Amino acid sequence: MTDAAALRQWDHDHVWHPFAPMRAFRAEHAPIIAEAEGFYLIDVEGNRYLDGVSSLWCNVHGHRVPEIDVAIRAQLDRVAHSTLLGMSNVPAIELAKRLVDLAPPGLNKVFYSDSGSTAVEVALKIAYQYHRQKPQRGAGFPACPSGQTKTSAPRERDLFVSLGEAYHGDTLGSVSVGGMPLFHEVYGRLLFQTVKVPPPVAFRCPAGFSGESYLAHCVAEMERVVVENAERIAAFVIEPLVQGAAGMLVHPAGYLKRVREVTAAHGIPLIADEVAVGFGRTGTLFACEQEQVAPDLMCLAKGLTGGYLPVAATLATDEIYDAFLGEPHEGRTFYHGHTFTGNPLGCAAALASLDLFEKHDVLANVRANAARLAENLAPLADHPHVGEIRQKGTMVGIELVRDHGDDSPFPPERRMGHQVTLAARRRGVAIRPLGDVVVLMPAPAMPGELIDRLCAAVSESIEELART
Numbered sequence: 001m002t003d004a005a006a007l008r009q010w011d012h013d014h015v016w017h018p019f020a021p022m023r024a025f026r027a028e029h030a031p032i033i034a035e036a037e038g039f040y041l042i043d044v045e046g047n048r049y050l051d052g053v054s055s056l057w058c059n060v061h062g063h064r065v066p067e068i069d070v071a072i073r074a075q076l077d078r079v080a081h082s083t084l085l086g087m088s089n090v091p092a093i094e095l096a097k098r099l100v101d102l103a104p105p106g107l108n109k110v111f112y113s114d115s116g117s118t119a120v121e122v123a124l125k126i127a128y129q130y131h132r133q134k135p136q137r138g139a140g141f142p143a144c145p146s147g148q149t150k151t152s153a154p155r156e157r158d159l160f161v162s163l164g165e166a167y168h169g170d171t172l173g174s175v176s177v178g179g180m181p182l183f184h185e186v187y188g189r190l191l192f193q194t195v196k197v198p199p200p201v202a203f204r205c206p207a208g209f210s211g212e213s214y215l216a217h218c219v220a221e222m223e224r225v226v227v228e229n230a231e232r233i234a235a236f237v238i239e240p241l242v243q244g245a246a247g248m249l250v251h252p253a254g255y256l257k258r259v260r261e262v263t264a265a266h267g268i269p270l271i272a273d274e275v276a277v278g279f280g281r282t283g284t285l286f287a288c289e290q291e292q293v294a295p296d297l298m299c300l301a302k303g304l305t306g307g308y309l310p311v312a313a314t315l316a317t318d319e320i321y322d323a324f325l326g327e328p329h330e331g332r333t334f335y336h337g338h339t340f341t342g343n344p345l346g347c348a349a350a351l352a353s354l355d356l357f358e359k360h361d362v363l364a365n366v367r368a369n370a371a372r373l374a375e376n377l378a379p380l381a382d383h384p385h386v387g388e389i390r391q392k393g394t395m396v397g398i399e400l401v402r403d404h405g406d407d408s409p410f411p412p413e414r415r416m417g418h419q420v421t422l423a424a425r426r427r428g429v430a431i432r433p434l435g436d437v438v439v440l441m442p443a444p445a446m447p448g449e450l451i452d453r454l455c456a457a458v459s460e461s462i463e464e465l466a467r468t
């Protein structure tokens, strides 16, 4: 293997890292990972780091899991990749059947892609096209004239509703439904029109509201926006229960269910983006289950393959799928498909990962770890530089503030979240912040004693920073 110094030089010279201010990054001596063992990453210099954010929220059972490794190797002995365009493959079919069996009721069809962003992009395009092709009320499926699609709504449904500070990915469609100014503002002129509803979170709520009255206001606003625009809305997009990238914003119980009720009452498809919350992180396999919500479209990625390989899926109801049926010349086809769609190696990994959920009762482990995280982190709640600790399952955000009294933020140039990350790294723990929110997202299968270790290192790191 190339020696560590040369690798670092080449990394600096040639690798453009995502979401990284590259000048600062190059000065940092970031770990270069060479291998992994269980829940630890190991760099080229032999340093070990507890993987505290599941390698960007995707790792589920740890690294180098024998059962997943064996499944991928066995698939490798058959075929690494073949296309889903014009043919099918064994693991993609088996995984689709498995996902449909596990998903909320009604999601009966699986469209594969390769990242969370594409899973969302696919859902947006399907929703938009669905309205153009769905049967008119009171009529059967309209026969479309050759090469054309038929518009059934009185006015085109081209408006998507999403939440303020939402994050759904980095492609332009998923950015359009995003609402994080830092990531999204610069592309404003390239994006399609959406309408935003306020995220139902009371931290730093506007003056004149109590926490409770603000949450009630957010629900009322959501209802108003849906009702007022009902005829134009193509779909409502939401991260169920937790807005991850916004800083682990946890929604109040009942909000998702209310969104489902209001959208259903107006015939508006609900897109549940379970890319971050799916595969156990909130304590159930899918977050929607906690409010008995069945969306019309559901986006999965990250943990789908146990965090091994880039496979994503957009699940859809039969009602939506059926609107795409017709003779080839009728133009109802969903003209979308990526080269590595339904990749057999990734699907084999996903099947092995789902087996492990059952074999090791990973969801029970998530619930135990959730309690353990809460207990370990409780002493931080009154820390002078902690504004709020937000948690759902094993998804945690610790919001750092200059002053616990008034929740005033640190100046961004101090990069406090980043400083905590560096302090944790010195303690052998790998985490990644969202601005000044310290994020912990241990793998669903992480053993409890490693949860203790993670919390201890992060608490010490916050302490260390507080002293500077």
Ligand code: PMP
Binding pocket: 057, 115, 116, 117, 118, 120, 167, 168, 169, 170, 239, 244, 245, 273, 274, 275, 276, 277, 301, 302
């Ligand atoms: N949706 C949500 C809710 C996410 O958290 C993310 C990524 N963090 C995405 C979509 C995009 O996924 P990807 O990075 O795989 O494109």
